Amino acid sequence: MKRITLLLLMLATASVFAQKPVKPNLNKVLSSFKEGKLDEAKTMVDAATTYEKTMSDPKTFYYKGLVYAALDTTSNEAFKALDPNAFETALEAFKKGDEMNGKGKEFFVQEANGLPVLKTQQIAVWANGYLNKGATLYQEEDLEGALKNFEKVQKITPNDTTAYFYAGFVSNAMENYDKAEANFKKYMELGGKSSDAYSVIININSGPRENKEEALKLVREAKAKFPKNTDFPKVEIGLLIDLKRIDEAKSGLEAAVAKEPNNKILHFYLGYANANLNNNAEAKKNYEEALRIDPKYFEASFYLSKLMYTDAANLKKEMSSLGISAADRKKKFEIDKVLVDKLKLALPYWENTEKLNPSDQEVLDVLYSIYRDLGMEDQTKRIEKRYKELGLEN
Template structure:
């Protein structure tokens, strides 16, 4: 008797399953379009379980649309119908692609024109990007990061969401999230940016106090952006902070021994000596860099600055002297040294101006130098160039 009851129960269950109506997936999409997201979700959830619809790519495509709508809806009635609806939506779209053929899924607009899935994803991506920007502008960095991160789910290969999420997180001092996004950019998406490396170096070295990571990043950046002298300077700075001065020096000197005609290596040597406050050796190294390559902008610029700063230091010392007879003698003697330092700086500033004709720092420095050296015609020309550039914004 007991066995008969079990058999009858099994038959009843089988009969119930067999008798379930096939969910109408088109009705689910119609409900979504009309804003009835609860109904749409109920139908589509049943459809992904039903034998006759669960292997249909269109079922999963509609599910993606419905769950994406649940994530973007402003209707509080539907806001909490699903957990992480966007993730469910993207998983559904992926499943639809897996089951579908070569043709792209689409729905029709009011005029009967097709709206392709790729277009719908682009619109969804733009929605989250705009929401992220709104959050950032309102200084709600958590909301900004949340929405920028969602753009990554929609378009995982697009770098924009990672850049914005990283910047927003860094602005909100959420450095863990910032670095996660920045590392994704350089390691996973091969997005090589000086700004991204600078941010990572700052976070790892200054915030996280991980000098080894910061040093590695500086070296990677130096390799990827050889024209940017700041990364070489950063590398040397970290080596000095880590008490690895001999490593810094030997590394540069070894490279120079292998390639003695390399102007950039002498520039790097100059940077190291400047960091060690050995200015005479720095000047010597920069001068060698310029000798090897007259167009080495950074070496010319640093040489000009060092000589010019020598003059400034002398002027400051002279101005701090008193009015005694001995002080006046010292001041007069110092005037020659000041003019000599300005004369030393002048050719390098002039070369900087050849390489960058609108370099304001060079123009302003030369204006002062020409005036002090009584080179009035040159001073007038430089003044006119500065006037033409206008005020700094």
């Protein structure tokens, strides 16, 4: 009986020793991590965060960050299943380790070759993995997936401009304009140097948001930050014209033309500004200069044609307002003689514009009206045929 009791006591004692938990050891955490035994490393480092001799050691949380970052990115599904929230856990562990470690100190792991790998290098590798994955998904047109990966990079390296830049473009492509603007503004706040960030948020405000005043404010900021950029002044001019601030636009255009005398767009805009100010003679010169630079510049030809048709259009309007009295009939006859001359003057401009774009309905409509007013039946029939070819109604 005594033997049995002693045997049971020995077994109970052995059982107690067998159940006694292993003391956490940071060296074992690191060796398991290096050997790819992430399950063992996780168990050990989790215990180390609550064990009194290791819970106050900054390296405990640095190692926990490494282990969980590895769990987050591993292709081993069994390891990945150990913690579905490994990404956030790794971030929190790294953050706590840094807070405990103090400023000016850098965590590192010594490789087999004896060289240290700094925490900043390890974090960069982690972030680059998500950056590359995001770029791949973007190329595959998985915009939501790409954005999620770029946003993870932002969490890993919150002061790196690249992820904000990419996230801005993806958000814009998704028509999530608030998020696009927020990303680009953060990019610029962190010191991003690309003027494309400004270009996109200017386009967002001048286009989808229809907030041209905000777009004008942004383009002027961009001009100050990127004085060598030749596009922002042109965008500013276009916005001023859209906002009906023509005088302001004209002065800016004249300065821009002086710097870029061979820029057809600037001459065109200056013509547009002058036409809106009823400086028709100057506008004509501006449009003609734009066409001298580029004879195939449709917009310049179109607006020049409209300018040359102005007198004829006004005369037709005046004639249509006259009555049937003898005095009115006499006046109509007098106006008609002047109208014919004005129509003949405008006609070659419109015919030239049609050559540049034979499918533009407004050009065809004006030509059709001129041909009818001048009694040019063959040409009228030609335009009618063209309408049918294009499926248009006249």
